Amino acid sequence: MDIQQLLGLFILLSIVVLFIQYYKRRWPVVNFPPGPTGWPFIGTILSIRNEVFLRAIADKLKPQYGKIFSLMQDVPIVIVTGYDAINEVFQSNKGFDFASRKEPMYLLQLHNPKKLGVFLADYSESWQQQRRFALSTLRGFGFGKTSFEKKITDEVSLLLSHLKDIARVPQDLSTLLTSGVANVMCDTLLGCHYDHNDIEFQHILHVLEECFEIHGRKKSRMLDSVPISRPFLKQHAQQVIDLNEEWYAFLMSKVAEHQKAFVADTEPRDFIDCYLAKGLEEPGIFTIEDLKYVLSDLFSASTDTTSNTLKFALLYMVMNPDVQEKVHQESMRVVGTSRLPCLEDRDKMPYTAATIYEIQRLSSIAQSIPRCATVDTSLAGYSIPKGTNVVCNIWSLHLDPNLWPDPERFDPSRHLNDKGEMVKSPHVLPFGAGRRVCMGETLAKMELFLFFSSLMHQFKFDLPPGREPPSLDPVPGLTSCPFPFEVIIEEYL
Numbered sequence: 001m002d003i004q005q006l007l008g009l010f011i012l013l014s015i016v017v018l019f020i021q022y023y024k025r026r027w028p029v030v031n032f033p034p035g036p037t038g039w040p041f042i043g044t045i046l047s048i049r050n051e052v053f054l055r056a057i058a059d060k061l062k063p064q065y066g067k068i069f070s071l072m073q074d075v076p077i078v079i080v081t082g083y084d085a086i087n088e089v090f091q092s093n094k095g096f097d098f099a100s101r102k103e104p105m106y107l108l109q110l111h112n113p114k115k116l117g118v119f120l121a122d123y124s125e126s127w128q129q130q131r132r133f134a135l136s137t138l139r140g141f142g143f144g145k146t147s148f149e150k151k152i153t154d155e156v157s158l159l160l161s162h163l164k165d166i167a168r169v170p171q172d173l174s175t176l177l178t179s180g181v182a183n184v185m186c187d188t189l190l191g192c193h194y195d196h197n198d199i200e201f202q203h204i205l206h207v208l209e210e211c212f213e214i215h216g217r218k219k220s221r222m223l224d225s226v227p228i229s230r231p232f233l234k235q236h237a238q239q240v241i242d243l244n245e246e247w248y249a250f251l252m253s254k255v256a257e258h259q260k261a262f263v264a265d266t267e268p269r270d271f272i273d274c275y276l277a278k279g280l281e282e283p284g285i286f287t288i289e290d291l292k293y294v295l296s297d298l299f300s301a302s303t304d305t306t307s308n309t310l311k312f313a314l315l316y317m318v319m320n321p322d323v324q325e326k327v328h329q330e331s332m333r334v335v336g337t338s339r340l341p342c343l344e345d346r347d348k349m350p351y352t353a354a355t356i357y358e359i360q361r362l363s364s365i366a367q368s369i370p371r372c373a374t375v376d377t378s379l380a381g382y383s384i385p386k387g388t389n390v391v392c393n394i395w396s397l398h399l400d401p402n403l404w405p406d407p408e409r410f411d412p413s414r415h416l417n418d419k420g421e422m423v424k425s426p427h428v429l430p431f432g433a434g435r436r437v438c439m440g441e442t443l444a445k446m447e448l449f450l451f452f453s454s455l456m457h458q459f460k461f462d463l464p465p466g467r468e469p470p471s472l473d474p475v476p477g478l479t480s481c482p483f484p485f486e487v488i489i490e491e492y493l
């Protein structure tokens, strides 16, 4: 055999080994959920290259592979569509089988490599300690209870007075809505409050927004799914790192201010103070590094999701003026003209509650919920090895035509019974469910009701005359957010 033949044989053998290794990673066990096989180095990216949203990917692959299928990104990933299987992931009798978080893809790993905090943390003792402490501390501040209402209504009043100043001029209200929601968390977590026009505040909220949005860009998807693209996309990866570093630097500057002023055994002013005190009791667990990620999770998970829901709420209202009018009329009937809506009114305003519910169904702010198998297990008859990333496709569930007649139609009355009472559905899961269910569900519901009902009570929102109707599709990102749009505000009272 001459040198050329040897070289040829070597190349052939290398290719065979490469394919075998790829196949072993792609199909980790027999009876793994089906899906396109893909290719070494690029995985299954070619099969989904034109689709930005998981929902579209599922629509494309479902006819061939069914409701549960797998893709190969850097690692295999199982996409779960359909209520029964999603319910199995969330509520499985097996308890904690899917209670870990999906292994963060490349970009998330860059800024939280140890998976600290709450959201990205594995199902572990440390996650339990951080989550339990955060929840009990926030509850101590009245979080999720009516005693917290004043904090929110103060922000609502501020927002309304800003809106009065800009009535009748076309405006994009995104920044004002985000500022209102963010200030609730600034107050509780960081012990500060910002004016809506504060430049530092606006800048940092913009950075936070970009941190979410940048993950939806094509380059980010390439970085996450195709490892060989990484040397070519270093600049983009650096942009993601820089954004996150700026966000963390803001939080850590607040922590540093608290550390300077901290006096043990005195009344804590806010969440940071409570955490610093806990760190003195259990220094190995409640560290400053953990605090950075816990703060980030609580702030970003609450601000981005709640403000995006409110932005979609406005969008659906200008696109459905008849619904807007009914919500307004209900608030006038129940609340009258001498005050703003409060939490006690919520049960007496079923149409408003159903409208918020319908907004949550259609906007699916958390389009997909990332989980990870904690043990070797099964799902809808398929074998799922420990460590497999499992993504619940919530957007498809919320638009499943078998569950929702004419699913894309905005129709709050589908959540009302014959008596006009609001009826919840097990098929609406904006906050996830089970062991990793959203920590802020109660607070989010309070905020959504108080902000939304007060806006509808006080103002009429319209599209500026002659404008094209805005798209109802979301901007691609970690969560759903509408594309920018302007409205005209008219004061009722």
Ligand code: HEM
Pocket: 118, 119, 120, 131, 297, 298, 301, 302, 303, 305, 306, 309, 365, 366, 369, 370, 430, 431, 432, 433, 434, 435, 436, 437, 438, 439, 440, 441, 443, 444
């Ligand atoms: C409309 C608003 C909100 C939506 C749609 C939303 C949605 C979600 C979803 C879908 C999850 C994943 C649940 C799962 O895996 O089953 C989650 C987790 C989480 N949410 Fe929310 N959320 C909202 C508001 C909030 C607020 C106000 C907070 C403030 C505390 C918050 C904090 C968290 C945290 C810390 C987690 C991680 C929980 C864990 O992994 O243990 N969220 N949220």
